[in-house]
Amino acid sequence: MKLPDHLARQILADHQARPRHRGELPGAPHAALDNPGCGDQVTVWAQVEGERLAALSFTGRGCAVSQASASLMTEALRGKTLAQARDLAAQYRAMVLGGDEGGDPALGDLLALAGAGRLLRRRRCALLAWDALDEALARGAVAREGQQGAP
Numbered sequence: 001m002k003l004p005d006h007l008a009r010q011i012l013a014d015h016q017a018r019p020r021h022r023g024e025l026p027g028a029p030h031a032a033l034d035n036p037g038c039g040d041q042v043t044v045w046a047q048v049e050g051e052r053l054a055a056l057s058f059t060g061r062g063c064a065v066s067q068a069s070a071s072l073m074t075e076a077l078r079g080k081t082l083a084q085a086r087d088l089a090a091q092y093r094a095m096v097l098g099g100d101e102g103g104d105p106a107l108g109d110l111l112a113l114a115g116a117g118r119l120l121r122r123r124r125c126a127l128l129a130w131d132a133l134d135e136a137l138a139r140g141a142v143a144r145e146g147q148q149g150a151p
Contacts, residue, residue: 031135
């Protein structure tokens with residue numbers, strides 16, 4: 001499914017101007033990444049309860065693509081199970097890395113970032129928050145394993 005260009009631009013502009021779930025989550029595992037090619041910076045916090053992403057937030061600065069991607073990601077994944085989040089992230093990555101402007105309708109508003117895949121420089125911007133989420137989840141898993149093994 002391809003979103004009309006005007007709708008994709010409107011979604012990206014809205015998320016850049018009014019980012020969702022922006023701010024720190026004290027005590028939650030987090031990861032900070034930057035894109036040295038353009039100066040984008042994103043930190044993602046992920047609070048997991050059981051097998052669910054109970055809370056997800058970000059902070060950062062950079063281009064419209066990186067910041068809108070982070071905002072859209074938090075909207076799309078918050079409250080999902082880890083398995084659902086992994087599946088949606090895989091679909092999103094395939095869309096961006098494949099440079100395909102189509103995409104699974106299950107991606108919803110994330111389809112607004114399909115055009116970022118056409119430009120190699122924008123791919124990293126579109127994936128920055130998603131890579132930070134992967135790191136935050138990995139850190140959280142290590143922390144949870146450490147707590148389970150503690151006497």
